């Protein structure tokens with residue numbers, strides 16, 4: 001085992017242990033939570049090591065970097081998640097490599113993603129492209145709001161996704177704001193999710209929780225946690 005492989009194996013074991021403990025506390029089975037390892041800024045060689053350690057899902061936030069890595073790791077059979085803010089003119093392109101697009105936050109993206117997904121339907125064995133609507137947990141009107149549709153706009157956007165032919169509305173994604181306790185932000189997210197499930201009972205995916213707050217997310221029902229630093233180590237600042 002190389003030094004890097006040993007390092008990743010050790011950190012991965014810690015994260016898997018945290019997920020198992022959080023599931024036990026919440027009375028959930030560990031198999032209910034999928035670990036998406038966020039590999040942005042780390043090389044394809046790390047992605048291959050992770051695949052060898054049993055990681056099935058990886059997340060990226062930049063189209064070009066992700067497309068290159070996905071091509072490099074094509075034989076690993078991984079599921080690639082797009083987590084980053086999407087420019088409208090790049091939306092169709094991400095469907096070339098992404099199996100799940102977690103950052104659908106405005107109506108303008110929906111038609112573009114649907115068009116791209118139609119073009120690459122054969123690559124997915126004809127299955128629709130999974131999409132998560134990203135919802136903002138910032139206080140209403142917060143100036144420098146992060147990406148995400150305000151909860152009030154969720155129903156309309158979710159309906160747009162559900163009405164397409166080549167996209168599947170799989171659920172919700174959110175990032176806890178930095179100025180609120182994650183537990184409180186995720187309780188709000190759980191309420192928002194109930195309103196979505198009332199309309200779209202199959203949209204059961206809840207992608208929430210990162211290196212610092214995966215326990216709080218699992219406590220409110222997260223089905224996917226997106227963990228970068230706790231597995232791979234620190235990224236360059238501000239990424």
Ligand SMILES: *Cc1c(COP(=O)(O)O)cnc(C)c1O
Pocket residue numbers: 038040061083084175210211212226227228229230239
């Ligand atoms: C980078 C990123 C993560 C991973 O964050 P860590 O703190 O490194 O675990 C999760 N979700 C999104 C949307 C990200 O951009």
